[in-house]
Amino acid sequence: MKTKDWFTDWFNTPYYHVLYKDRNDEEALLFMKKITTFLALPKTTHILDLPCGKGRHAVFLNSLGYKVTGGDLSENSIKYAQKFKNDTLNFSVHDMRKPFNNQYNAVFNLFTSFGYFEDDKDDILILQNIKNGLKKDGVFVFDFLNAEFVKETLVAKETKIVDGITFNITRRIKDGFILKDISFFADDQNHAYTERVKYLDANKMKAYFEKVGFTITNIFGNYNLSNFDAQTSNRLILVAK
Ligand SMILES: C[S@@+](CC[C@H](N)C(=O)[O-])C[C@H]1O[C@@H](n2cnc3c(N)ncnc32)[C@H](O)[C@@H]1O
Known part of the structure; x- marks a missing residue:
């Protein structure tokens, strides 16, 4: 949970x-x-x-x-x-x-x-x-x-395959936070997490x-x-x- x-x-x-x-x-x-x-x-x-x-x-x-x-x-x-x-x-x-x-x-x-x-x-x-x-x-x-560098170089969308897992990643800056949404399918389940770091x-x-x-x-x-x-x-x- x-x-x-x-x-x-x-x-x-x-x-x-x-x-x-x-x-x-x-x-x-x-x-x-x-x-x-x-x-x-x-x-x-x-x-x-x-x-x-x-x-x-x-x-x-x-x-x-x-x-x-x-x-x-x-x-x-x-x-x-x-x-x-x-x-x-x-x-x-x-x-x-x-x-x-x-x-x-x-x-x-x-x-x-x-x-x-x-x-x-x-x-x-x-x-x-x-x-x-x-x-x-x-x-x-x-x-x-x-x-500031993150803002200038932000890659909005990316897909990364690591150890057979396809991670779909999107990045954005919103309400004073740098957000990275990460979704993937692994171990028979869909997963979604958001990393949230203050700007x-x-x-x-x-x-x-x-x-x-x-x-x-x-x-x-x-x-x-x-x-x-x-x-x-x-x-x-x-x-x-
Ligand atoms: C980006 S990782 C970096 C870890 C390590 N410094 C490294 O370079 O591998 C951030 C770490 O912060 C830890 N963390 C998050 N919130 C924390 C908290 N309130 N107190 C202690 N550790 C925390 C996480 O569990 C995670 O291991």
Whole structure:
């Protein structure tokens, strides 16, 4: 049975992982290497990867020598990630709208894991929780889509066949949200989900960060850490203290 929140359902299905299995993991890991080098994070750093999904960034960061904790709302993803756990790598189910019990040297929010909620108050609450979850001089890395670039390059209709499943995808921007309707037939059933991410451009995100008392130290526009350009960058990556 579906819940009222699309993100609780869709990210917990196996189909989400099928649709995105061709995403560029290599690029994601290179980003982790670049950002940890750029930040000169010592190996004593304890990083919270939130939300971590199935743990792809967390496992890699741990292999670089960091202590890493991964949290995610999806029980299925956490169950999968837990296969990789060790003395310095842990995973647990966590809703980022809830405060943390621990404090970390760094919190990473990666791959558009924000803007899912209707009310701006929930966005602020998450940022506040992250801020409270950081130790003194801790660093926050926020990797989000560049809304302006998405608007300019929006592909309205697309069909993707992955693992024998035909995903029919339509995209639109409506009422301040970027919507992606995904319908497909699998396991003898028709399925339909809508990903819904708030249209948060760089200015709006900067205002959010200011509101919770974060100081932005860097703004990058892609995983190579090039400077951000609102028109051409495919990512909005904010580093804050
Ligand atoms: C786009 S995925 C990215 C996951 C991971 N960062 C990655 O790159 O593979 C977004 C993740 O956010 C998680 N999520 C959605 N709402 C959440 C919430 N309220 N608290 C914690 N995690 C949440 C989903 O379960 C999903 O794994």
